Amino acid sequence: MSATTAPASEIQPLPPAENARATRETASSAAPAAIRHYLSLPFAAVLAGIARYDSVSFWPVAILVVQILLAFLCDRHIRAHERMEPKRWAIRYALLSAAAGASWGAVVVLWFVAAPPANEALFVLACIGVSAMEFIARCRFPYGYAAHAALSLGPLVVLLLLQAAPSSFALAAVCICVSGSLILFGDTIANLIAESDKLRHDNIQLIAKLSNETREALQARDAAEASARAKSTFIANISHEIRTPLNAMLGMSQLLDRADLEKPNRDYVKVMLEAGRGLRTLLDDVITLARDDTMTDNHNDSDPALAARAVAQLLQPHAWEKQLRLSVNAPSTLPRVAADPRRVRQVLLKLTENALKFTDHGGVEITVGVDEPDDDIPAVHFSVSDTGLGIPPDAAETLFEPFMPGDASYARRHQGAGLGLAVAKRVVESLGGNIGFKSEPGEGSTFWFTLPVANASLSGATDDSDADAEVTPPSDLTLLIHTGKLRVDLALSRILESFGNRVIFAESRADAAARAARETFDVIIAGTSDAEMLAATPGMRAPLLAVLFPNDRSPASGEQILHWPAPPRTVYAAIRDAAIRKEPAAAQTRDSQEVAPIDASAFAALEKSLGLSTLLEILQSYIKTAENLCENLAEASAAGEWDEAGRVAQDIAGAASGLGLAALTATARGFAQNVRNHEVEDAHTLRNQAQLIVGEHARTRLALASLYPDLAA
Known part of the structure; x- marks a missing residue:
């Protein structure tokens, strides 16, 4: 039974051989404490001398030096014979303890016989105290302490009994009782100390183990973070590698779609376009889910009403193509939300695209309003309602999980991979909002999400980042193109010339600078390094659109940036934004008549x-x-x-x-x-x-x- 849970009377003493083995195993750790104890003996001798003689003589202290010498001998014996057979080790340790007790008994006899009895009681108590101190050093092996106590206090007890005085008998009885009690309970105390040492040893091992596990956990965390960074870098690189040819194929397919083709060939091109757009959407969703840095935010706030109308404007042609009604109910007095405008539009776009995809008759409505706060935190409530098939109850639990479309057969018919809602959920939760849905099979569905209100003014204030998405291709513009990559120049020209724009290629950077200085262009499209040079060209008046390729450094001159590769609608929007900067807005506003x-x-x-x-x-x-x-x-x-x-x-x-x-x-x-x-x-x-x-x-x-x-x- 453990010494920490059982009373002392219930602790069974160890057998002598096992006790000796335990003493041998723990004496090494206790040896320094014993040495410190023996170094205090000269001070104890000084106290005993004062108690007996009222003064201190030097010669008794010399005898105590023998005690210190014996202590060192005991320490060397313990360290030199740790692997000795336990019985032999115990005998030798008992003999050394007896020698130490005999030397101390000699000092006691010399002091007691030669000194007057005035301070006899104090002297006896000092000797008992020194013997008790010895118990601390030798209690792990009670036989050793018994030998030491018998030879150190035994002569003193005999001298007290020979005096035949009542006070001497009392002092002798005190010596016998104290020493006997220590010897009697030595095994119990030794077991308690052994248990304490074992617990201390276990604690040390546990601390060392926890330290190792903590270090390993930190190393594993660092390795995981490094792996995540490598994964993000890989995904970013591979996404650019995949998007570049994909956007080129889509651009060429759009050009074919506008060409004068026979109906079967036009149908083939339409199928190719739809498949390519579906692949691009799937690729974007996979990258959004896989990348760790996707959820980084610009810490902007946005106008929810403008975001809803921008999404409706973008998807209105698709709704008309399916003969569906797409409406927006978003009052202009809504508070701004604490979210980047791109993120708000991203979620609304996913939900509205899904609603249009899975609705064959009726319409889709985007509603934005202020949510009633449950926790004193106001929020803006977005909802997208449709009149589609609805969602079966058994698909509700996994609807927001990746690659888990609500209805597998219906999703296959509409080329759904089940990623859009997972992306929407991840974005909303990263912005501090909630997302959910309610649906009745056969009656339609309503998907909703909430975003916290920003500490800003109402949405009456305009925000450049909240401007309505305009994807109408620009026309009747004169553009100068020099990106430094012929394939990109040709792709841009094919995208733009189809809508009546005049495209001029610069043969070199110097040619681009010369043309920019002497000719008039609506927009100049150049690589980032060329754009910085052109911005400093004297006489250059046209707005610049800098094409930023993967791993390029962003230009420092502040011109409009187009990240390449990019789909045609992004190119159109970037050129439109750059062209708007050519003149003040008032000068560009024409009379509608x-x-x-x-x-x-x-x-x-x-x-x-x-x-x-x-x-x-x-x-x-x-x-x-x-x-x-x-x-x-x-x-x-x-x-x-x-x-x-x-x-x-x-x-x-x-x-x-x-x-x-x-x-x-x-x-x-x-x-x-x-x-x-x-x-x-x-x-x-x-x-x-x-x-x-x-x-x-x-x-x-x-x-x-x-x-x-x-x-x-």
Whole structure:
């Protein structure tokens, strides 16, 4: 039974041989303590001398030096004979203890016989104390202590008994009782000390083991972090390697799709385009899930209403192609959310794309509002509702897991891999929000997520990063291209020349600088190193678009950046943003009456891509939607509800921009901006601007009916 849990009376003493072995095994660690104890003996002798003589003589101290010498001999014996047979070791240790006790007994006899009895009691107590100190050093082997006590205190007891005085008898009895008690309980105390030493030894080993495990855990963590960094680097590199040829194939496929092909060949190109876009989406989702640094944020806040309308504008053509209704319900008074605008749009885009993909009839609605806080933390609630098939209950638990689409057969039919929702969940949770859904099979689904409100003003303030995504290809621009890579120059020219842009190639960096100084360009596209040089060219007035390749250093001159490889819509947006910087915004805003209501060449391209019947269905759906929006705009402006009127105007701009109706888009967007920024306070002026939107819609409808007479019916 352990000495830490059992009383002393229940502890069984060890057999002599085992006790000797235990003493031998632990005496090495106790030897330094014994040496320190023996070094205190001269001080004890001085105290004994004072107690007996009231003074100290030198010669008794000399005898105690023998004690110190014997202590060192004991220490050497312990260390030199650690592997000796236990019985022989115990006998030799007992003999050394007896010799030490005899030397101490000689000192006691000399002092006691030669000195007067005035301080006899104090002297006896001092001797008992020194003997008790010896017990500390020898208790691990009780036989050794018994030999030492008998020879050190035995002569003193005999001398006290020979005096035949009551006080002497009492002092002799005290000596016998103290020594006998220590000898009697020596085994028990030795076992307790042995248990204590064992616990101490175990603790030392445990601490050493924990230290080793901690060191190994830290090494494993460092190795895992290094592996994660290597994985991220590998994924980043391989993604660029895969995206470069993939984007090239998609770009060439789009050019083929616009070419004059026979119907079977056009169908083949459409299948190739759809497969390529699906592969690119899958690749983006896999990279988002795999990379460790995907969730890094720019710590910006964003306007949730603008994000929702940007996503709706981007996906509106896809909704029209499937003859679905895509609407947005997002008031302009929403607070800003503490999230980067790109992340908000990324999640909304994933959810809305899924809703459109799995909906065959009806429509999709994006709703944004303020959520009722449960923990005093306000949040903005986003939801995407559809009228699709719904989600079966048995798929609900794994819906947000990677590669787990809700309905396998339906997902296969729509080329779903089950990654979009996993990406959305990861992004939302990294932004401190929650995500979920509710669904009834056969009635549709509603996916929602919440994001915390930012400590910022309401969303009336504009943010450059929140600007609506405009993907209409630029046209009638003159561009100078010199990226330093011929393949990239050719790819950019093929993407841009299809829409009536004039592209000029520079043969070298010097040629690019010379042309930039003497000719007029709408945008100059150059590599990062060339862009920095061109920015410093005297007389250069055109805006720069720097093409940043993998592993390139970002330019320090502050020009617009295009990360390559990039899909065509990203190229269009980058060129548009760069071209806007050419002149002040006011100088670039044209009167909508001077702009043609429709672009006949763009509609010809749509007709070739979609087919006449499909395009007519899309236009009919658009006209119906635009008619309703114009009625709502007229009602809101008549009632003086300008916030609602601005929201409706923004929806009109989003619907019109999806078909490239530049005049109506500019008019509606200008009105929405005036309302949002409170640039016009006069209600009469605002009503006139609202009427201009309605009139521009009527002009656009007449132009469409003139181009497609079947719409007039």
